[in-house]
Amino acid sequence: MPWYRRTYDWLERRLQLEGPIKDAVLHPVPKSTASWWYVFGSASAVLLVLQVVTGILLALVYSPSASHAWNILQVLNQQVPLGWFLRAMHGWGSNFMVAVVVIHMAQVFLFGAYKFPRELTWIIGVFLLLLTLGMAFTGQVLRFDQDAYWGLAIGASILGRVPWIGGQLVHLMLGGPIINGATLTRFFALHVFILPGTLLVLTVLHVWMVVKLGINEWPMPGRLVRRETYIQEYNELAHKDGLPFFPGAAWKDAYFAAAILLAVAICAAIFGPYGPTGTPDPTVINTVPRPDPPFLWIYTVLSYLPPEMETPFLLIVPPIAIAVLLGLPFVAGVGEKSWWRRPVAVFTVMFLAVCWASFTHLATSTPWSPKMNAWSGSPIPTAFLEHRTPLERQGANVFQEKQCRNCHSIGGSGGERGPALDDVATRLTEDQLIRQVLLGGGNMPAYGSTLSPPETTALVRFLNTLHPNYQPAASDASRAVAEQGGVPPASTVEPGNGQHKTQ
């Protein structure tokens, strides 16, 4: 007997792991589950292992000290050999993990895998999703840069909206009255001990149940799940038309795991690590905080909610969403599994996917945010200044100087908070422009106390030139009547109302 065989036998006699492992990997699964659609669960587990390994490697250098963390990341990026690559692997691994976990969830939802007898597998899966998102948020905090600091401020402000105990919750989250060293250490404990510990235990349970209850078979339209007969039907499927999980189905998992790890490594090598952005110094207020990719959609939602809906939405919708996910297997635990006969399920997934994609896309351009330097950085295109009177050009000056550009674009540059003003004169008459500028309204601040009467006149004269050549500026018909001493013009189509402006 060769030496390695003897060593193996010596170990196996003591460990006795061969039996359970063989049972687990060789158990028969329905042939239909050996599909490329079934690789996302194992890929999530592989990414979790990647995150644990890279996380431990980063912990060799990192220190959760508010006054040092940022500098240590610089050292990791610049001085520790390949420190940048490990940071990048961990950051991109996080993005991939969130994405793969969500895809896995959508897949098991569409395949009806949450139905009897796998209800608890789904419920634990919901908690695994929440923990994964929790890891993504706490990980962003450990980067402890400007985005982390203001991300914490947003988190604290959301908690502060909780009635009665909001103030206490804020202090509990921050570990004190402000975002400081105590905040970083408690997020460190969350990210490194509490959340990953829970995540690993629940993952083991999740996989245990997959092995014990069998992988969900490929759903066939009309093959309904009944509590009385399902187990027997599944066993027949697995044994009569099945194959051992290893290697029958596992080879696809192995290929995909390798591909996804390679994808993480390629992204890490090409795009590099996330930040750190500026130092976590709250006195540096010239910052534009952005959340990490998994939370961009929330950023959009928070920008577009009407003010009065915000607190109820923030406090009521997340618990309802979680309750819906947890309650799903109890409401729809039996019956049809196939997506061909579950149009509501399919449209729900499509709707959520479209919402998520558009919200995330919007968050990359943030049209709701004023462009803070547009007033000094984006000059008015010369086309808008040619053939203008000195007063109108002075108005353009006012337009620029009073930071109107931060919210209004002209010629395609400037903020998008307010409407683009390229043809504003076709929409508002001179009187309406004056009123809008002085009084604001429609989400625009009032400038009445900031603009002197000459500035207002100049500004409105400039705004009144903003119309295409083929379309006259809007004008108030009654004004022409008043100018003619109350006599209406002979014809309503008489040109001149807009084209020849009375200066």
Next chain:
Amino acid sequence: MDEKLPPPSPHEQEQLLERDRISRRSFLMNVGLAINAAVGVLLAVPVVAYILGPVMRRREYLTWVDLGDAAKFNPGETKLVSFRNPFTNEWDGETANIPAYVRTAAPGRYTVFAVNCAHLGCPVRWFSESQLFMCPCHGGVYYADGSRASGPPERGLFEYPTKIENGHLLIEAGQMPTLSNRAAVRPCGEQSQPTLVKRIAPCPGTDEPTIG
């Protein structure tokens, strides 16, 4: 040890349990469990108290902070200042440097705003030309007196209570202002309404636009 030890069969285990159901050993086991439960509860008290430490203070995190000579703030200006948070540790580093805006509406009349947007806490920026505070996160805008101008905030900027002592401007500060803590309970005063809007409000009682 050539043969593996067979585990006890479920039937065997049942029998053993049955035999010990009412016995001295099972009584001692139950007492042991009870003792552990009691010790567990006892240990949980300090653990929970430790975790709740930051919230169990009797007093609020508020104290008077000196912002320096009041004369250095010119009337009509809004100035960004910063102070060291009074509740801090050495290792907090620069996170304990807290910024604030001091507005001097008239000689001797100071209003001190937190930089945190009343929406979700991002740092608002002051634009002296348009006399507006603008938030880079979700687009909240405030007038020079801190009242809400537009965007998602429900209220004006948070104000610190101020007082003048020996010619120095003092503010009562120490904690991050959110909608829940004391900085938020004070409603916007009558004088914080923008004067112009007060004079010719487009739609009294609402911010409904009158145009467009």
